[in-house]
Amino acid sequence: MAKFIIKRLLYSVLILFFVMFLIYVLMYNMPTSFVETKARELASRPGATKSYTEWLADLNAQYGMDKGVVQGYFVWLSSAVRGNWGDSWQWTVPVLEKFNNTVWYSFALGLVSFIFEVIIAIPLGITAAKKQYSFTDYFTTVVAMVSISLPTFFLATLLKYVFAVKLGWVDLTGMQGRDYQFLSTFGKFLDLAKHFALPAVTLTVIGIGSLMRYTRTNMLEVLNSDYIRTARAKGVPEKKVIGKHAFRNTLIPLVTMLGGMLPGLFSGALITETLFGIRGIGYASYYSMTQADIPFIMFYLAFISVLTLLGNLISDLLYAAVDPRVRLS
């Protein structure tokens, strides 16, 4: 087991190395005008101590842009490994500080919608599988399909239109009310929760579909297996068949999948956060991307790549952990 984990970790590091290399190549080949614009801006700031050319050289050296792409990548990598991610251009604070300020909002949003997804999708998926080809089944299938097919931006706009414009229950964007500063601690919490409601609903609705389908498919497979037929044949009550024999076995792929989703809770919701003005990591990175904030983008992309690899690793390990039939090699 330990050997497997170490092997997988090393392998993930290798993949990360190449993924970051590809991203670095992309950044390296971006029009140089971005760095030039930044240098010009820095040099014309009041109290600037360096001239434009000095800044340009400095910025290029910082990201290894003055060397070849491979050499430059190692320059960047060596500073990144040492935890030196530089200062964000867009947010004018160290990248790690901005990350720390934003990631928890994203996590809160992700966690809330994750919990709701699980609560809603799994029971629905199981019910649909129990009564295959019934109305419930069709209904669930259609709902799942709509949820998968809904563009996030459309759903977000629709929710904003209904709840913010027409009903006026919540603010259009932002995550704090006007009088946030004057509220008590609990009041502040409630205010935040109110502003997080629509984004959470959006994420839940978008995420529900695939989970529901996955549950239904796996449940169907389990229900068609021999041991269920055996259980039914020997007269086990249907409730027990579903609840004990079938559901427990369905849990294997489900736990694997949900475990794999856990790291993703930190990655932030790029579009949802941007549209609702939730100042999480997705919002921050979206504006960094449009403003070509190289330090923050590099950090964010590295971060989500790590999260993806971590998710794969967790789901592999969980698979082995919950299913005794699986032997890791």
Place this chain on the structure above:
Amino acid sequence: MASYNLNEILKAKAGKGDKQGTVGLDDVARVKVLSPGRQVFKRFIRNRLAVFGSVLLIIMFVFSFLGPLFYHCGQKEIFYKYDSQNINYGLAKEITSYTGYNVSSDISVPRSATTSVNSVAKSLIAADEDSAIIATDDGSFLLNRVNDDVFVLASVNASKIASVGEGSALVGVYDMVGGKISFTGQEIEGLLEALTKNFSRTGGSFTYEGVRYTYEKDVAKSYNIYSELDGVVLFDNSLPEAFADAFEKAADKKAYSFTAGGKTYYIVETNSGFDAYSASGEKTAMVYTRYTFNAITTDVKISDSLKANTLLHITDGKSFDVDGTSYKVGESEGLIILKDGDGKEIAELSTFSVKRYSGEDSIEYDLKKEIEELVLEMSENGEKTRTLVYDLPYQDENGLYVYDEEGNLQYSQAELTITKRDTGEYVINCDQVIYVIDMFAFSSKEHILGTDGDGFDVLARVMYGGRVSLMVGFVVVFLEIILGVIMGGLAGYYGGWVDNLIMRLVDIFYCLPSLPIMIILGATMDSLRMDTYLRLVIMMATLGFLGWAGVARMVRGQILSLREQEFMVAAEATGIRVRKRIFRHLIPNVMPQLIVIATMGMGSVILTESTLSFLGLGVKHPLATWGTIINSVSSATAMAHYQHIWIPVGLLICLTVIAFNFVGDGLRDAYDPKSKR
């Protein structure tokens, strides 16, 4: 082996009308056999959701690819509309100030003279006098009244000959310590003695040689001495005896001129009194008038020199020449009319002015007269507003007049409203037709879904947007499949290090965050101001390049299992070339899975594309896609008011993606009913 088709045999039997039904139990024709394709088709159409999806897709394709052929609006066609706008058409008022026209260009009249003409002219009328002198540092001018509305300004040689007045003038400063007076002007003999005779330190007054002097303390031991003026002071001794009297009398009356000894003298009021001037050598410089020239005919351009000459001849009734043409001005039927040599009426001189509000062009003479009459009636009756219907020249979107084929002005009837302002002016309003971009129009017969913020027809944009969105889906999925099949096929067939390498590559591409990369790319292309078609191509290529990993993984898995099957052993045994073995024998067996993956992929690509376009980082204006259409009305205000644009389009995206997913699901079930959903 002879071809042997059960279905054809069955058909042949049915065709023969063999109704005996003598089919033996061992007859091959007894069992109806479906080809694998038909089997799949039959299973597919049994799935209601899949059929629903297919119908939706067909409708969508017809709508976006055939729809534009039958719809009259283009993708980038901007629509305009005529809109009427109430504008200030004209301004009517009684002219109260005098405007000057140059008669002779030789004489330059300084600004100090021209600025005082209006006030002097009005005072002359008030005093009922005929001429006054305007003395400036740059020369003197004589303003002569022709009638109340016309004044002639002439340059003269004027000299100050006398002054009269009450007041005081500083004569000198008395220094008590030195005991002498420093005079400011000419020394007055004996003044010192007269002063010191009765000197008081606090100040006082004394009389010397008939002139009264006062003195007051200025600084310590220094006194200012003032002479008090009273009476006429003559600067010229050759003046006639009666002059001083006449001057004083005229000055008392505050007249502008007087005569003495058969000569006319002019008076100018100063701070301390009046100065008398004699003038000679009159040269006409300018003519000032309250009249405005209302052109009766548009053929003759009334130049400033014609105006000046007309005004000079306004009372004498003689004809005069300007630029080789002879003109005559005279009164007829109470109007002052300017005619040319043939007696043709050119202009009317009037003190009532009616002009376009912005001054861009003139108003027809008849309309001017009509407005004047109405205004007169209004002021008599004390009315505030009045309306009038008149045929106004039609103006297009640029404010230009519209002519028909024969060059005649086009007229349209307009209702003019005359309103009196508190300033005494009359404003004429009318509704003017203007030509504007038809923005955010609501549904109408011409534009079924209305128009958007750029004046584009929404329905047309939705159709063309569907084209782009579907096309992007096709191209990207095609790229993904091609790349995926090649890579997956190579990996699966060869195995070993090739497989290892390609699968590691697949892992890397799986890990690449594609949406952030697309956003970064979009922002970069934004900063490069790339052409929208080029953007489209680059976007499709990148999406395809980032998406092949899934296809490759699937193809490899399938090929790995197919490779072990007997038909592949047979293919190998018959010595078929490797390339043929892969592409003729293996890939066709992966086809069902490929079709399913392609159908599902289409939906997700359309989602990605519309998201990018919505963020403004994908396809750009003026090219339409469903994402950009929603983006164009996504601001808070537009969202609230133009839901008839973005809601249908959003639903279209949603429906298309759902349809692709349903069809994909249905196909998968149809190909392999036992497979996982």
